[in-house]
Amino acid sequence: DTAVSQTPKYLVTQMGNDKSIKCEQNLGHDTMYWYKQDSKKFLKIMFSYNNKELIINETVPNRFSPKSPDKAHLNLHINSLELGDSAVYFCASSLGGRAHQPQHFGDGTRLSIL
Amino acid sequence: KNEVEQSPQNLTAQEGEFITINCSYSVGISALHWLQQHPGGGIVSLFMLSSGKKKHGRLIATINIQEKHSSLHITASHPRDSAVYICAPFGNEKLTFGTGTRLTIIP
Numbered sequence: 620d621t622a623v624s625q626t627p628k629y630l631v632t633q634m635g636n637d638k639s640i641k642c643e644q645n646l647g648h649d650t651m652y653w654y655k656q657d658s659k660k661f662l663k664i665m666f667s668y669n670n671k672e673l674i675i676n677e678t679v680p681n682r683f684s685p686k687s688p689d690k691a692h693l694n695l696h697i698n699s700l701e702l703g704d705s706a707v708y709f710c711a712s713s714l715g716g717r718a719h720q721p722q723h724f725g726d727g728t729r730l731s732i733l
Numbered sequence: 734k735n736e737v738e739q740s741p742q743n744l745t746a747q748e749g750e751f752i753t754i755n756c757s758y759s760v761g762i763s764a765l766h767w768l769q770q771h772p773g774g775g776i777v778s779l780f781m782l783s784s785g786k787k788k789h790g791r792l793i794a795t796i797n798i799q800e801k802h803s804s805l806h807i808t809a810s811h812p813r814d815s816a817v818y819i820c821a822p823f824g825n826e827k828l829t830f831g832t833g834t835r836l837t838i839i840p
Contacts, residue, residue, distance in 0.1 A: 675827055
């Protein structure tokens with residue numbers, strides 16, 4: 620009965636590879652987010668989607684491409700991985716993307732680039 | 734200068750102590766969220782507030798919109814409260830995160 624689930628939990632890969640992280644929520648929310656937490660534990664928004672429509676694209680390199688096939692899913696594809704992409708990526712969801720709605724976070728995907 | 738500043742960055746206290754974590758922000762906001770990140774990495778939403786005070790159990794959050802300042806208090810702290818607490822104002826349809834306060838409660 621996991622609310623927001625991300626897969627995989629860990630991802631270790633070589634520089635230059637392409638990889639995807641999947642996110643699914645079963646809360647009936649219509650807004651989903653991707654966040655990046657760097658090595659200093661600082662969280663920053665990357666993307667948000669509302670009803671499959673891109674709302675926020677926070678100056679993320681074009682190598683990162685989110686895809687939302689439906690309201691319950693927001694996947695993140697990363698091309699040509701670089702060392703600086705090593706981080707923990709969190710997916711989250713909320714209702715309506717409103718200020719007073721809590722965001723529910725997945726457990727994170729730890730991406731390590733060799 | 735970060736848009737969201739938290740203090741202290743690290744806090745170690747004895748079990749039972751009253752804890753205060755402060756957050757100052759410079760962005761315009763609709764509400765402010767407090768989040769807790771467990772040692773295992775999971776993130777949980779604690780509060781959303783845009784005025785006054787909210788209380789959940791031993792946790793109390795206050796905000797002063799005019800002064801752009803919020804505080805998170807923990808009464809009768811317990812070792813299970815050990816975590817990173819993150820202040821995150823919500824404005825322009827997104828959360829902007831503080832650097833977090835690492836709280837350690839010693840039994």
